[in-house]
Amino acid sequence: MKKALLFCVMALISLSTFSQTSFADIAMSDGNMYPFSASYTVANGGSIYVPVSAFTAGTGPYWDLSSYQGVEFSFTCTANDLNKKMILRAGVVKADLSGVVDALKDVVFTTETQVVTYNLSEEPFASNSKWIWGFKNPWSGNDVFTDSITVNSIKALSTLTSVPKTSIDKDAIVDVYNITGTLVRKGIKGSEATIGLSNGIYIVGNKKMYVKNN
Numbered sequence: 001m002k003k004a005l006l007f008c009v010m011a012l013i014s015l016s017t018f019s020q021t022s023f024a025d026i027a028m029s030d031g032n033m034y035p036f037s038a039s040y041t042v043a044n045g046g047s048i049y050v051p052v053s054a055f056t057a058g059t060g061p062y063w064d065l066s067s068y069q070g071v072e073f074s075f076t077c078t079a080n081d082l083n084k085k086m087i088l089r090a091g092v093v094k095a096d097l098s099g100v101v102d103a104l105k106d107v108v109f110t111t112e113t114q115v116v117t118y119n120l121s122e123e124p125f126a127s128n129s130k131w132i133w134g135f136k137n138p139w140s141g142n143d144v145f146t147d148s149i150t151v152n153s154i155k156a157l158s159t160l161t162s163v164p165k166t167s168i169d170k171d172a173i174v175d176v177y178n179i180t181g182t183l184v185r186k187g188i189k190g191s192e193a194t195i196g197l198s199n200g201i202y203i204v205g206n207k208k209m210y211v212k213n214n
Helices: none
Strands: 004-008 020-022 040-043 048-050 070-077 085-093 100-108 113-119 131-137 148-157 173-178 183-189 200-204 207-213
Touching: 100 113
Parallel strands: none
Antiparallel strands: 004 207, 020 148, 040 148, 048 131, 070 113, 070 148, 085 100, 085 131, 173 183, 173 200, 200 207
């Protein structure tokens, strides 16, 4: 039986970060700043766009994040919306500026505050660009909350790094989700929760864990 090594992580798809820059401090390709000085709230099935400008083929606008390694979102939700799912969309600009492709992420609120990170070295960024036109959430009417969610911040990450080791209560009964929000194990003891899982990031109980089976 392989021994699982568990590491706590600060985001669903990447590792914890050192340096962060608010999107309010990054100009888009049109020279405009889009301040993020207050929280954006999505209520009753509504949605938000950041920014509000439409993308025009050949010109943009877009954020050039070539010098960054990731993008981090911080969300909060109401207690009634715990364990519900939303879909976050990032508009990734094609390398030839002909249009935008979607980078979609399922977000499951296991706690009232959730952090979600895009790794800019992964797809669809890797085969397109590190230019982002904007963000939208929720993605569709089928993936909205009953009450509301709040976007607390959007930050560009200059560094992604490793994280410290942690553990979970071996006697606790937990559910296990993968990073897409799919339930992979239900009502299992903490000591058995990650045995045999593929390497990757999971939500074990209320903790985000990096699982590495040696």
